[in-house]
Amino acid sequence: MVRALHRLLLLSILPVLLISGASFARELILVEAGELPIILTAPHGGREEVPGCSLRTPTGSRFVTGADLNTDLLARDIAGEITRLTGKRPYLVIARFQRRYIDANRRADEAYAESGCAADYDFYHAAIRRFVDEVRAKYPAAMLFDIHGQAAYRDSILRGTHHGAAVTRLLARAGAPAVTGPDSVFGQFAKMGYRIIPANDTAPTDRVEAKNYTGGHTVLLYGSHNADGIDTMQLEFGRDLRGQIVIGQTAKDGGQAVVAFYRRYLEQSSATAAPAGVLSR
Numbered sequence: 504m505v506r507a508l509h510r511l512l513l514l515s516i517l518p519v520l521l522i523s524g525a526s527f528a529r530e531l532i533l534v535e536a537g538e539l540p541i542i543l544t545a546p547h548g549g550r551e552e553v554p555g556c557s558l559r560t561p562t563g564s565r566f567v568t569g570a571d572l573n574t575d576l577l578a579r580d581i582a583g584e585i586t587r588l589t590g591k592r593p594y595l596v597i598a599r600f601q602r603r604y605i606d607a608n609r610r611a612d613e614a615y616a617e618s619g620c621a622a623d624y625d626f627y628h629a630a631i632r633r634f635v636d637e638v639r640a641k642y643p644a645a646m647l648f649d650i651h652g653q654a655a656y657r658d659s660i661l662r663g664t665h666h667g668a669a670v671t672r673l674l675a676r677a678g679a680p681a682v683t684g685p686d687s688v689f690g691q692f693a694k695m696g697y698r699i700i701p702a703n704d705t706a707p708t709d710r711v712e713a714k715n716y717t718g719g720h721t722v723l724l725y726g727s728h729n730a731d732g733i734d735t736m737q738l739e740f741g742r743d744l745r746g747q748i749v750i751g752q753t754a755k756d757g758g759q760a761v762v763a764f765y766r767r768y769l770e771q772s773s774a775t776a777a778p779a780g781v782l783s784r
């Protein structure tokens with residue numbers, strides 16, 4: 504039954520790989536180049552075993568092996584909604600390997616148990632780095648959203664930016680409303696009726712992001728507090744928003760929220776800013 508389900512899910516993802524000419528993929532990572540200054544990543548929704556890689560053993564301060572259920576599908580379908588609304592595709596990097604083999608949102612020394620796992624971990628991050636470099640060269644401003652799931656706040660969506668550090672450049676050029684205002688992603692979620700944490704009446708740098716959900720390795724590694732980074736934000740979708748019946752709506756709303764942010768804070772910036780390749784900081 505579980506096997507059959509896996510096969511079904513594989514079949515549902517496969518056409519994405521075949522249709523897109525710009526796609527390439529190592530078997531265990533879905534990588535799709537985009538046409539927007541938006542990168543979606545999803546490290547924890549993978550369903551596949553990793554041949555030649557043994558299971559992880561407890562390490563680090565927060566050792567978790569369970570999947571963020573359905574976040575692979577959520578990332579893919581948010582991307583689909585963004586494409587439907589804009590006519591252009593975001594960049595996509597989705598881990599298809601199980602988190603109990605590789606945790607792509609940890610530093611390499613905590614991500615896997617042995618060298619047989621390194622190639623898939625490295626491929627995942629090389630794809631993100633390549634895309635970050637590409638959008639930095641092409642656009643004056645860009646954003647990476649790292650898609651996760653959590654069960655601690657089952658009906659809520661959590662924001663993680665390392666208390667504003669990962670969106671340093673966005674805050675400098677557009678101010679707090681880009682993170683908490685009506686056209687921010689979380690402003691949109693709030694308007695749609697979702698519970699959000701932290702609330703939008705706090706400042707992005709108030710250090711009120713929820714403990715354990717302030718943003719992980721990916722947000723930290725590629726965030727705009729780094730000279731070679733872009734603005735990054737972790738989105739943590741509660742378990743109740745990822746069930747089979749509701750996940751379609753969650754993805755649609757997620758796509759709409761990202762596009763509202765894009766229209767207000769990325770597209771405008773592209774239209775008025777310096778030519779591609781010249782980055783303002």
Ligand SMILES: [Zn+2]
Nearest residue numbers: 547571651652
């Ligand atoms: Zn996660």
